[in-house]
Amino acid sequence: MHEASGMIALPDTEKPPVLEVTGLRKHFGDQVALDGVDLKVYEGEVVAVLGPSGSGKSTLVRCIDQLESIDGGAMFLDGELLGYEQSHGHLRPLADAARKRQQRRMSMVFQQFNLFPHWTVLRNITEAPMVVHGATPAEARERAMELLRRVGLEDKANAYPRHLSGGQQQRVAIARSAAVDPRILLFDEPTSSLDPELVDEVLQTIKKLASTGRTMVVVTHELEFARNVADRCVFMAAGRVIEDRPAEDFFEDPRSERLRTFLARSSRSPREVSG
Template structure:
C-alpha cells in the first residue's frame, strides 16, 4: 500500500494462515449455515433453494455473472433482506427470524442489531458518513452500538486505520480521500465491531483501476490472518490467491463449488466454463 506498511492483526499463532485452507476442519460446525433459502422481488425469484456453509477462518468467494444472486445472498445473511423461505443460522442461532410453533417470523429489531454486530459488511460504495473524519467513522459503531468509551474507541480506530495503511489520513473527511482510501476506512469500520465474519460485496467495483490494488492488498492481509470472510468479487486474481472455497452462482442457484483448482481447472458445467473462459486474468 502507498500510505504505510501494514501490521498484522494480532491473532493467536494457531489462527494464522500461510495459505488457503489452513485452520479449516471438515467436521467443524459452520459459523454460517444457509439452508434452502429462497428470495423473490416481485415475480423475479433471485435465490432458488440456496444452501451454503461457512466455517471459522474460511474464505468463501462467490463468483458469477451479474444478476446471479450473489449480492442478494450477502444481504440476506446480514438481514438487509428478509428471506421468503429457508433458514440462515449464525453459530446455531437463526438469523433474521425466530421460530414460533414451527413457523418462522421476522426477528425483532433488537435481535437483528445484536446479530449484525457479529456479521460485518463492506459495501461497494463505501457508505461512509460524509460529515465525519476517517477516525470518527471507524469509532462511531463501537461508541454507539457497544457503548465503548470515546478514548478507547478512538484508540482502537487509530490502530485499525494504521494497520490498513491510513495512519496519515485519520483526520480527513471522505471527500478528501481517494476511493481506495475510503474503502479501506469502510473495512476498518466493519472490523471495529470485532465481527466473527466479514461480508464483502464487490469491494473494488466502484474504484478506478489504479486504486484497486491497495484494497486487494488489505483483503489479502485479512485472509492471511484468519479472518472468516464471504466475498462477492469479479477479481479472479484475488479469488485464486485467498479462497478456501469458490462458489459459482448462476441464475439464482449454486451451480458449482469447490477449491480454486477445481473451479478454475476443471469446471463441470457449461455455465462455469463460459464464465471462467471469459475471465482468465
C-alpha cells in the same frame, strides 16, 4: 490459495460453521433471485462468490446481512437461526431489536463505501464500536488506530473522507467494518466502483485482513484475487450454486460447462494480485 495457508489451520469442519445457509429462496415479484441456495462458511475461511450479472450474488449477501427478507429456507449464525424465532412450532420474524442484535455480529462492505462525510476517518471507525458495542473512547481509538495502520492509513486518521481517494475511502470502510469484530465480514464487489488503478490497493487490504484469520464472504469479479486469496469459491448462476469447491480446483478443474464458459470469458482481462 490463502496467503498463510501453511501456518493457519484448515477450517475446523468438526465445529459448526460460523454461517450456514440452507435452501435459501428469494424472489422479487415474478423474478426468482435465489432458488434454493446452500452455503456453509467455517471459522477463518475466505469464501469468494462469483457468477454472471443477475445471478443472485448481491441478493445472497444482502439476505445474510438481513437487508432483505427471505421467502424460504433458513440461515444460521453460529447455529442461531437468523431473522426468525420458533413460536408454537411456527417461524415468526424476529422483533427489530433482536434482529439488530444479530446484525451487529456481521459487517458488510459495499461497493459504495458510504463514509459519513462530516466525520473524520477516525470517528467514522470509532462510532459503531462506542455507540453500538459499548467500547470506551480510548479502546475504540486504540483499535481504530491499529486497524488504520493495518490498512496503511494511520496518517489519515484526522482527515475527512473528501480528502481521500476512492481506494483510500474504501480501505477506511474496510477498517470500519473490521472494527466491530464481526463473526463474519461480507463484501459485495468492494472494488467495482473504483478507478482501475485503485483496485489493487483495496484488494491487497482485503488480502491482508484475510491473512489474519477473519471469516469472510467476498462477492467479486476479480478472478485472480479469488484464486489467490479465497479458500473456497462458489459459482452462482440463475439464483443457484452451481459449484462450491476449493479455490484451486475451481479454477484448475471446473466441472460444469457453465463455469468453464464463465471463466474463459472473464479471464480475458486478468488482473494480477501481487504480493
